[in-house]
Amino acid sequence: MDNKIFNKLAPELSGNTMSNAGHNYPFILRPLSHKIAEDGDDFRNRMNKLDKEEMEYIFQLAMEGKEDIRSLEEDDVDTVLELIEEKLSTEKLKELKAKLGMA
Structure with a gap:
């Protein structure tokens, strides 16, 4: 699912998930926010292209600490939070904000 989402968000990379340093990106959203x-x-x-299932996957990764929302550019953090509320629910937004210490 990581590759599917990454390819949807950054199709110009043609499936390449390697950084310039030669290692796989550890997160999906951070390279999108900072490099792409x-x-x-x-x-x-780009994030608006994700469907509800894909946003749910990003949400679950963030809840498990496998996607670092707080390390994104400030505006991009806001975008992710807004899209979680729009595509998933206000409850999930509150849950994530509590997990991230943003409540």
Whole structure:
């Protein structure tokens, strides 16, 4: 699922999940936020491509500490939180914010 989502968010990489340093990206959203998306609007446009199931997967990774939402660019953190609320639920947003110490 990681590769499917990464390819959907960054199709220009043609499935390459390797950083310039030669290792696989440990997260899906951090390289998108810091290296791939041109700006906050580009990040939002890419994230809007995710369906409910894919957002649920990102949410679960974040809840398990396997996706580091807090390390994203500030605007991108806001985007992820807003999309979790829009595509999933206000309850899941509250749950994630509590987990991240953002409540």
